[in-house]
Amino acid sequence: MLSEKLKDETKTYHYETEVALIGRIKAIKDKQDYADLLKMFYGYFGGLEKHIDAAIDTTLMDDYHQRRKTSAIADDLQALDAPVPTVAGADNLPVIENHLQALGALYVIEGSTLGGKIISKMIGQKLDASNGEALTFFNSYGEDTVNMWNSFKQKMDAQAKTEAEQAAVVETANSTFKHFASWIARAN
């Protein structure tokens, strides 16, 4: 199944992303540091979502609009009185020109909601209560996160049936992780 293949074949890049981020999250001292982390996510996810918007077939992923993250990050930045940065351009992003490539990138964004719960706990401990409302992005779908993840995988698995289609999704997912790693390295 595609979702199992993705989990297996992107494992190394997920681990690298996690390692790069954990250090940065642990180093957060105040709301300014947290705003810098959100700006980094906004720039990359914001650019990605623009490209996904243009390529995804929403008849095959009917709740796609509910899954967009950019406006939640912008709301969190606003709650911290921090400006919203510009988003990454094509040079800093994977190639997303068709529905299968859009699925590969969306897999990475949707999967980040699982780590988001851990991240929001780590950051919540560092902010005072008055900044609690600035955690909507990392809180992702709250109690519904696992359901949303399972329904995403179900929809995705009903598509991309052939080896070649599945390889295209995996390739874009890995490229999405790799470009994010470069984006994080530049921001650090």
Ligand code: HEM
């Ligand atoms: C501190 C950072 C992170 C931590 C601690 C973390 C942790 C986790 C955990 C616990 C899971 C669930 C594993 C499971 O239930 O099998 C997961 C899954 C996943 N995470 Fe992360 N994550 C982090 C950052 C990210 C980021 C930034 C992204 C994307 C840009 C990401 C993408 C994914 C994906 C795609 C999955 C799904 C794997 C699957 O196919 O089951 N993670 N992560």
